Amino acid sequence: MIFFLGCGAEVDDTARRKEGDPADTADTASAEPRLLDPGAVRMTAEPIGTAPSGTIPVCAEGSGVIEFTLQASDLALDSTAGRVRGGECVTVGVRYAGPVGEPALVGEMVALDGGGESFEFPVSGAILHRDLPEADWTTDLWGTWALVELPSAPFPDGNASYSDSSVLVWRPLHPDNDGPVDVVTHFHGHNAHLSEVLETMRLREQVSASGRDAIFIVPQGPYEAADSDFGRLDEPSGFAALVTDALGLAFRDEQVDVAMSGLTVLTAHSGGYNVVANVIEDGGLPIDAVHLFDALYARDDTFFDFAMSGGTLRSVYTSGGGTDDENLALRERLEDAGVEVGREFEPEKMARVSVTIGDSPASHGGCVVEDQAFARWLEVSGLPMGRSAVPRLAQVLVGDAVEPGVLAFGADTLQFAFEFSGDGETWSEEQPSSATFVRAFGPGVEAAPSDVYGATGIDWLIVDGFDRTSGSYDRPTHDFAAQVGIATGEGFSVVNHERVDDLDLGDFGGLIWLLGDESTDDITFTAGEQDAIRDYLDQGGRIVVSGSEVGYASDAAFLDAVLHVAYVSDDAGSSVAGGYRFGTEYEEDYPDVLSGKTTIWRYDTGGAAAVGHDARIVVVGFGLENIDAASRAEAVQALTGWLR
Numbered sequence: 118m119i120f121f122l123g124c125g126a127e128v129d130d131t132a133r134r135k136e137g138d139p140a141d142t143a144d145t146a147s148a149e150p151r152l153l154d155p156g157a158v159r160m161t162a163e164p165i166g167t168a169p170s171g172t173i174p175v176c177a178e179g180s181g182v183i184e185f186t187l188q189a190s191d192l193a194l195d196s197t198a199g200r201v202r203g204g205e206c207v208t209v210g211v212r213y214a215g216p217v218g219e220p221a222l223v224g225e226m227v228a229l230d231g232g233g234e235s236f237e238f239p240v241s242g243a244i245l246h247r248d249l250p251e252a253d254w255t256t257d258l259w260g261t262w263a264l265v266e267l268p269s270a271p272f273p274d275g276n277a278s279y280s281d282s283s284v285l286v287w288r289p290l291h292p293d294n295d296g297p298v299d300v301v302t303h304f305h306g307h308n309a310h311l312s313e314v315l316e317t318m319r320l321r322e323q324v325s326a327s328g329r330d331a332i333f334i335v336p337q338g339p340y341e342a343a344d345s346d347f348g349r350l351d352e353p354s355g356f357a358a359l360v361t362d363a364l365g366l367a368f369r370d371e372q373v374d375v376a377m378s379g380l381t382v383l384t385a386h387s388g389g390y391n392v393v394a395n396v397i398e399d400g401g402l403p404i405d406a407v408h409l410f411d412a413l414y415a416r417d418d419t420f421f422d423f424a425m426s427g428g429t430l431r432s433v434y435t436s437g438g439g440t441d442d443e444n445l446a447l448r449e450r451l452e453d454a455g456v457e458v459g460r461e462f463e464p465e466k467m468a469r470v471s472v473t474i475g476d477s478p479a480s481h482g483g484c485v486v487e488d489q490a491f492a493r494w495l496e497v498s499g500l501p502m503g504r505s506a507v508p509r510l511a512q513v514l515v516g517d518a519v520e521p522g523v524l525a526f527g528a529d530t531l532q533f534a535f536e537f538s539g540d541g542e543t544w545s546e547e548q549p550s551s552a553t554f555v556r557a558f559g560p561g562v563e564a565a566p567s568d569v570y571g572a573t574g575i576d577w578l579i580v581d582g583f584d585r586t587s588g589s590y591d592r593p594t595h596d597f598a599a600q601v602g603i604a605t606g607e608g609f610s611v612v613n614h615e616r617v618d619d620l621d622l623g624d625f626g627g628l629i630w631l632l633g634d635e636s637t638d639d640i641t642f643t644a645g646e647q648d649a650i651r652d653y654l655d656q657g658g659r660i661v662v663s664g665s666e667v668g669y670a671s672d673a674a675f676l677d678a679v680l681h682v683a684y685v686s687d688d689a690g691s692s693v694a695g696g697y698r699f700g701t702e703y704e705e706d707y708p709d710v711l712s713g714k715t716t717i718w719r720y721d722t723g724g725a726a727a728v729g730h731d732a733r734i735v736v737v738g739f740g741l742e743n744i745d746a747a748s749r750a751e752a753v754q755a756l757t758g759w760l761r
Contacts, residue, residue: 150179150203152234157294160211160224160242162369162376169223169242170212177232179203185231191215192225192240201231211240220246220269220361222368222376226296239296241376243365252286252370258593259325260333260505261372262287264311269358271336271392274348281340283311286363287321287333288372289505291563297379299331299500300360304338304347306387306412311337318386318485319587326586326593327495328559330503331382332373334363338389347392350400357401382498384408386485387438394419397428404428406498410485411438411477417447424451430472431494433462438481448474462490463615464526468497479638486638489584496526504561507593508533510581512612512620513555513570519548521555521570524613534558541569541596554599569596574608577757578625582614582641582664583633583740589665590633590703597631597702597742604741604753605629614646622653627760629753632664633740634705641671651679654733659760663737668709681730685710689738694718694726697752699743709738717759732760 153176160171173194177183186198187209195210213223224241252263263286270282292298301324305314315321315335324333336359338347349355360378368376381404385393390409394416397404406429413420413432424430434444448458451472459466459473467473479487502525511522523533536544538554557567568581581598583590602609612620614630622628630650635641641664642650654660668676668684676682689708692700695718699705710720713728717735720726727737735756744752 148179150177150181150183150232152177152183152185152201152229152231152236154236155229155238157374158211158227158238158240159374160213160240162243162245162365163217164245164247165219166217167244168213168217169244170210171240171242172208173211173227173240174206174208175199175201175229176206177201177203183232185229188228188230189240190225191223192227213242217244220244220358220365222361222364222378224375224377239294239375239377241368243368243376245365245369246362249362249366249369252366254370254372256290259321260287260289262321263366265366267359267362267366269349269355269362271338271348271350277339277346277348279340279342279348281310281337283337284359284363285311285315285321285333285335286367287324288367289325289330289503291503291505291561292373293330293503294374296375297377298364298373298375299329299380299382300334300364300378301329301331301382301384301495301500302334302336302356302360304336304383304385304389304392306385306389307339307343307345308341309338310340311335317482318491320491322586323486323489323492324495325505326489326492328502328506329495329498329500330505331500332364332367334359338392343388345388345391347395350392351395353399354401356396360402378402380405380500382406382408382495382500384410384491385412386410387412387481388414390414390416397423407431408494408498409433410490411435411440411481413440413443413447415443417443417450421447421450424456424472425454427471429499430474431462431467432474433477433484433490435477435479435481435484438484441476444474462493464493464497467494468526483638488640488643493526502559504559505564506559506561507565508557508559508567510555510557510567510570510611510613511616512610513572514610514612515572515574515608519552519555519572521557523557523567524615532560536566541599553603554596565594568594569599570611571599571602572610573602575610575624576607576626577602577605577609578620578622578628579609579611580614580617580628580630581611582646583631583635585633585635585639587638588634588636589705595742597633597740600746600749601629601631601741601753604750605757606750606754607757617646617649622649622658623656627757628653628658628660629741629757630660630662631740631742632662632667633742634665634707636666636670641667642675647672647675647679654679657733659733661735661737661741661756661760663739663741665705665708665739667736668711668738669707680734680736682711682713682728682734682736685712685724689720689722689724689726691720691722693721694739695752695755697748698745699739701745702743705739705743711736711738717756727756729759735759
């Protein structure tokens with residue numbers, strides 16, 4: 118489901134209240150007593166042979182005494198009833214009473230009732246493998262992670278010659294702790310090793326961008342080999358053992374406060390399909406969703422049965438991967454069985470059906486990263502959005518007021534808070550009369566804000582087509598659309614490139630399409646965007662396009678027939694064009710050299726940096742947002758003025 122929120126919708130302002138802020142109530146000391154939610158309760162993490170234990174705090178506020186009850190099914194409580202006075206806490210001992218002879222995640226949702234209040238909260242602990250290693254956890258912009266050698270890793274397994282037992286364990290920056298922990302596990306294809314897979318497919322970054330609240334696990338399979346053997350994970354309950362070790366490690370090291378697994382998503386590229394099928398059949402945990410990236414080479418019966426049982430299945434094939442016949446056959450078989458099967462991978466379309474099988478123009482190796490496919494599929498995998506989620510703005514337009522909207526695929530009930538600014542520095546939830554800048558926050562009080570958009574009018578529509586974070590610019594969000602809009606010196610609004618089709622482009626005086634250093638894997642222009650630009654120009658529109666890979670990564674026929682520009686070379690060897698210095702917001706290694714009907718700017722090395730056609734089209738071989746701030750307005754207005 119798509120949740121689309123305009124600024125007129127109700128906003129839960131408690132989502133932004135910082136921890137420790139006073140509640141909007143009278144003095145609680147004189148109020149009726151009220152139980153407080155205990156939140157996640159940690160029992161101990163113990164080695165095999167020892168039962169985890171802990172204490173449950175039962176606290177109250179107000180004045181008077183509350184009688185309460187506690188209920189648990191699998192955990193032993195020292196007491197199931199008691200009394201607590203307002204402003205005080207009592208503790209109730211809790212312990213695991215089951216078998217302790219092997220690694221396990223132990224816990225459940227415990228019920229607390231009293232004084233008209235009722236809470237369910239997780240109480241959990243872990244029984245750890247004796248060989249569980251120490252971990253060196255690293256935190257960056259995308260999350261917190263460790264590469265560890267787990268005893269449940271696929272190898273060594275005593276059979277195959279592979280010996281690398283590395284496993285990535287990743288968590289969001291601010292994990293939720295209100296229930297079981299959801300798990301996403303990725304299985305790589307042939308001829309791969311873990312560090313390379315993580316870098317080239319940007320898996321950590323993509324899980325983070327999806328905003329899902331899950332632990333992410335990536336085991337090393339056959340090291341640099343054309344082999345689909347995944348050792349221990351192909352054995353019965355081998356996958357459950359891996360999840361137990363990974364979550365047990367994170368729980369022991371206080372990276373998460375809940376040692377209970379929830380929803381489980383499996384993803385695979387290429388030869389990783391075989392272990393996914395084995396895990397579905399006998400991995401020891403129920404599987405909720407499966408994502409196959411050019412990976413359906415065999416085991417069709419397993420994936421058919423999984424989809425028929427209600428599992429969420431996404432499978433893509435490419436022209437060079439060799440999985441097209443199997444995908445088409447499975448799609449036909451499911452449709453014959455009465456299953457609605459989608460064919461397109463836009464998140465809003467995937468959200469409407471539980472099965473999607475279709476093709477991608479990407480390469481076999483690129484189908485995981487192209488247009489952030491891994492992240493976008495996770496958005497509609499059934500996993501809830503987490504407290505670390507950074508909203509994606511859909512648009513900020515000018516109507517009766519500044520009207521922002523947020524993209525939130527797969528979210529039904531989340532609410533978002535908007536902040537406004539007249540200068541991009543001082544922010545408020547109150548919209549000023551001259552608001553230029555807008556940003557959004559998700560439900561987590563510590564989560565980072567979205568990209569910054571803005572709106573002052575409709576002279577120019579700024580199209581934010583800059584999603585890439587693996588190139589010269591490596592941060593999750595930016596304010597480039599708003600900054601270029603301001604640089605026009607005229608009224609502007611902003612739309613995310615994914616929402617261009619929602620607007621009548623003819624309502625705006627012109628378009629400025631920002632690609633940054635969007636390249637082949639991130640797609641400069643999708644087929645739909647090419648059609649939108651073609652139709653807009655056919656109706657007499659005018660456009661400025663900028664991007665350092667616009668020539669290198671775009672379809673040559675589209676460049677020639679629609680934008681009337683040609684790609685010359687990938688690196689101008691310069692950071693000055695038309696007298697303007699660029700590369701000040703982020704380093705730009707490969708500004709494109711172009712050719713066209715009219716050369717507007719040249720690099721100081723001689724090649725064309727900006728070319729124009731019939732006073733309606735300008736294409737620039739680097740990002741306009743990357744021009745030095747002191748001269749950006751002059752430069753942008755020189756280009757928009759050329760179009761008049």
